Amino acid sequence: MTENLYINNTKEVYDAIVIGSGISGGWAAKEFCERGLKTLMIERGRVVEHRKDYIGENKAPWQQPLRTKVDNLLVKEQHQIQQQCYAFTDATKHFFGNDKDLPYTTEKGTNFTWIRANQLGGKSLLWHRQSYRLGEYDFNANKSDGFGNDWPIRSQDIEKWYSHVEKHAGISGSLDNLENLPDGEFLPPFEMNSPEKALQAKFAELYPQRPLIMGRTAHLTKPTKLHLSQGRVKCQARNECHAGCSFGGYFSTQSSTLPAAAATNNLHIAPNSVVHSLIYDEKTNRVKGVRVIDNDDLTEREYFAKVVFVCASTIGSTQILMNSTSKKFPNGIANSSGVLGHYLMDHNYNAGASGDIEGFEDEIDRGRRPTGLMMPNFYYKPDASRNFLRGYALAGSAYREGWQSLQHQDGLGADYKNKLKQAGKWRFGLYAQGEMLPRFENQMRFHPTLKDKWGMPQIEFDCQFSDNETNMMIDAAQQAEKMLKAVGLKNVSSQVMNGPPGLAIHELGTARMGRDPKNSILNAYNQSHDIPNLFVTDGASFCSSAVQNPSLTFMALTVRAVDYCVKEMNAKRI
Numbered sequence: 001m002t003e004n005l006y007i008n009n010t011k012e013v014y015d016a017i018v019i020g021s022g023i024s025g026g027w028a029a030k031e032f033c034e035r036g037l038k039t040l041m042i043e044r045g046r047v048v049e050h051r052k053d054y055i056g057e058n059k060a061p062w063q064q065p066l067r068t069k070v071d072n073l074l075v076k077e078q079h080q081i082q083q084q085c086y087a088f089t090d091a092t093k094h095f096f097g098n099d100k101d102l103p104y105t106t107e108k109g110t111n112f113t114w115i116r117a118n119q120l121g122g123k124s125l126l127w128h129r130q131s132y133r134l135g136e137y138d139f140n141a142n143k144s145d146g147f148g149n150d151w152p153i154r155s156q157d158i159e160k161w162y163s164h165v166e167k168h169a170g171i172s173g174s175l176d177n178l179e180n181l182p183d184g185e186f187l188p189p190f191e192m193n194s195p196e197k198a199l200q201a202k203f204a205e206l207y208p209q210r211p212l213i214m215g216r217t218a219h220l221t222k223p224t225k226l227h228l229s230q231g232r233v234k235c236q237a238r239n240e241c242h243a244g245c246s247f248g249g250y251f252s253t254q255s256s257t258l259p260a261a262a263a264t265n266n267l268h269i270a271p272n273s274v275v276h277s278l279i280y281d282e283k284t285n286r287v288k289g290v291r292v293i294d295n296d297d298l299t300e301r302e303y304f305a306k307v308v309f310v311c312a313s314t315i316g317s318t319q320i321l322m323n324s325t326s327k328k329f330p331n332g333i334a335n336s337s338g339v340l341g342h343y344l345m346d347h348n349y350n351a352g353a354s355g356d357i358e359g360f361e362d363e364i365d366r367g368r369r370p371t372g373l374m375m376p377n378f379y380y381k382p383d384a385s386r387n388f389l390r391g392y393a394l395a396g397s398a399y400r401e402g403w404q405s406l407q408h409q410d411g412l413g414a415d416y417k418n419k420l421k422q423a424g425k426w427r428f429g430l431y432a433q434g435e436m437l438p439r440f441e442n443q444m445r446f447h448p449t450l451k452d453k454w455g456m457p458q459i460e461f462d463c464q465f466s467d468n469e470t471n472m473m474i475d476a477a478q479q480a481e482k483m484l485k486a487v488g489l490k491n492v493s494s495q496v497m498n499g500p501p502g503l504a505i506h507e508l509g510t511a512r513m514g515r516d517p518k519n520s521i522l523n524a525y526n527q528s529h530d531i532p533n534l535f536v537t538d539g540a541s542f543c544s545s546a547v548q549n550p551s552l553t554f555m556a557l558t559v560r561a562v563d564y565c566v567k568e569m570n571a572k573r574i
C-alpha cells in the first residue's frame with residue numbers, strides 16, 4: 001500500500017486525476033493504478049476507513065435510541081431531503097449528505113429529490129447493489145423509436161468490460177438466457193423462498209414472456225480467489241448492508257476497488273477536497289488540473305495531471321463542468337454543443353401492486369437475503385399500440401409479515417411484543433422501475449446568485465416526468481394488479497403515485513455521449529469531443545435511462561474509458 005496514501009498539498013503532476021471516489025471513481029483509480037499510472041483520487045468528503053468507520057454496523061434496532069429512526073431535530077436541521085431515502089436510518093445517517101451545507105433550489109424549476117453521499121466511497125457504501133447489464137434493445141432504443149440521440153456504442157463494444165467488472169466486483173445471479181437482459185459472469189444466485197418459487201412457476205405457466213428471476217446483486221455468494229485476495233468473504237445475508245459491511249460481502253469502493261488500487265503503490269487520495277472547477281489551458285486545449293476548496297477551512301489549492309476523469313456522480317460531475325468557464329467555454333467546459341446540464345433522467349418508481357399469498361403457513365423467511373426478485377422489462381420491443389414509449393421492470397419479493405416488518409413500526413409493551421412473536425400473512429408485490437425519456441427541457445442549471453459555502457453556484461433543477469412516464473406508470477399498476485390476481489394472490493390492490501424524479505437515485509444524462517459533437521458532450525469512449533484529455537464516465541454520460549439499475553454500466557464504461565485513454569496516452573494523442 002502507498003506510504004502516506006492521503007495527501008493535502010503537493011506539486012506533483014500526476015498521470016491521472018480522478019474526481020470522486022464512489023462507484024465510478026473507484027474503478028477509474030484502480031484501472032489507472034494497475035496500468036502503472038500515478039493517480040490522484042480527489043474526494044470532497046471525509047475519509048471512511050473500511051470496517052473501522054462503519055459505526056452503525058451490527059446495531060440491532062433495539063440498540064438504537066429511537067429504534068432505527070433518526071432524531072427529529074437532526075432531520076429538521078440537516079436531512080430534510082436525505083430522510084426521504086428508504087435507507088436513511090440511525091445506523092446509516094452519517095453516510096448521507098448534510099442538506100444544510102448542500103443546498104439546491106427548485107424555486108423556479110420543478111421538484112427533484114437529490115440524494116447525496118459525500119465521503120470516501122460515495123454512494124457505493126449506500127447502494128442497493130442491484131446490478132444488470134444493458135442489452136442490444138437498450139442501446140438501440142433511442143435510434144429505433146427516434147426519441148433521443150443514438151448511443152454511440154452497442155452491446156458488443158461493452159460486453160468484455162461488463163465481464164471484467166463483474167468478475168472483480170462479484171455479481172450473483174442466475175443465467176436466465178433472456179433476449180432483453182443479457183446474462184453476465186455470475187456467482188450463484190440467492191435462493192428464492194417457497195412462495196417465490198411457486199409464483200415463479202405460475203408466472204412461467206401463465207406469462208412465459210414475463211419471467212420472474214432472482215435479483216442480480218453485487219454480493220459474494222461464493223467468493224473466488226480474487227475476492228478473497230481483496231480481503232472479502234462470503235455475504236452473511238444479514239441485510240444490513242447500508243451501514244457498511246466489514247465482511248466485504250458486497251461491492252463497495254472500500255471493499256473492492258480501493259484496496260486493489262492502493263496495492264499498486266500508484267494511488268494517492270486527496271480527501272476533504274471540493275473540486276470547484278477544472279483548470280483549462282486554451283493554448284494547448286487541454287485540462288491541466290483542478291481547483292479545490294478545502295472542505296473544512298475553505299482554503300484553495302490546485303492539483304495537476306495529464307488527464308482528468310470526472311466521476312463525481314451525474315449531477316456532481318456536471319456541476320464541476322458547468323462551473324469551469326473560460327473565454328472559449330463561457331457556458332461550461334466542453335460544452336460547445338450547448339447540451340451540458342440537459343437531458344436529465346431518473347427512473348420512475350411511481351406504481352406498484354401487492355396482495356396476500358395463501359398457504360405456506362409452515363414456511364418461514366430464511367435468513368435476510370439482501371435482494372428481491374426482478375421481472376425484466378417485457379416491453380422492450382417498440383409497439384405503436386401502447387400510449388407510451390419504452391417500458392419498465394417490476395421488482396418484488398415474498399415475505400412474511402411479522403417481526404421483520406414490525407421492528408420498523410411504532411409499538412409498545414406487551415401487545416407489541418406479542419405481535420412480534422406472530423408470523424403474519426405471506427405478502428408479495430410488484431413495483432415498477434420505469435424508463436424516463438431524455439428531454440432537453442429536463443435540466444440542471446445554475447441559480448444566478450445563490451452559492452454554497454464552498455462558493456459553488458447552487459443548482460436549480462427543472463425536471464419532471466412527462467405524460468409518457470405517467471401513462472407508463474398507469475399501465476404498470478394495471479399490469480401488476482392483473483398478473484398478481486391471475487397467479488392467485490388475494491386482496492390485490494395497486495397504486496399510481498406522483499413522486500418527483502430523483503428518489504430512484506439513478507440520476508442520468510446531463511453530459512451525454514453521442515456520435516455528433518453538435519448535440520453531445522462525450523464521444524463513444526466517454527472522452528470530451530472538445531478536449532482530448534477530459535473524460536466523464538459516470539451516469540452523466542447516458543443517452544437513455546433504459547430500465548436497469550445503472551451502476552454496473554458506470555463501472556463498465558469507466559474501465560473501458562481508462563483502457564482507451566491509456567492507449568491514447570501511449571500513442572501520444574493525449
Ligand SMILES: Cc1cc2nc3c(=O)[nH]c(=O)nc-3n(C[C@H](O)[C@H](O)[C@H](O)COP(=O)(O)OP(=O)(O)OC[C@H]3O[C@@H](n4cnc5c(N)ncnc54)[C@H](O)[C@@H]3O)c2cc1C
Pocket residue numbers: 019020021022023024025026042043044045085087115117118119120121122123124126127128129130131273274275276311312313314316317320505506538539549550551552554
Ligand atoms: C439507497 C441507495 C440505493 C441504490 N441502489 C442502487 C442499486 O441497487 N443499483 C444501482 O445500480 N444503483 C443504485 N444506487 C445508485 C448508485 O449508488 C449510484 O448510481 C452510484 O453510486 C453512482 O456512482 P458514482 O461513482 O457516479 O457516484 P457516487 O457513488 O455518488 O460517488 C461520487 C463521489 O464524488 C464525490 N464528489 C462529488 N462532487 C465532488 C466535487 N465537487 N469534488 C470532489 N468530489 C466530489 C462525492 O463526494 C462522492 O464520493 C443506489 C443509491 C442509493 C443511495
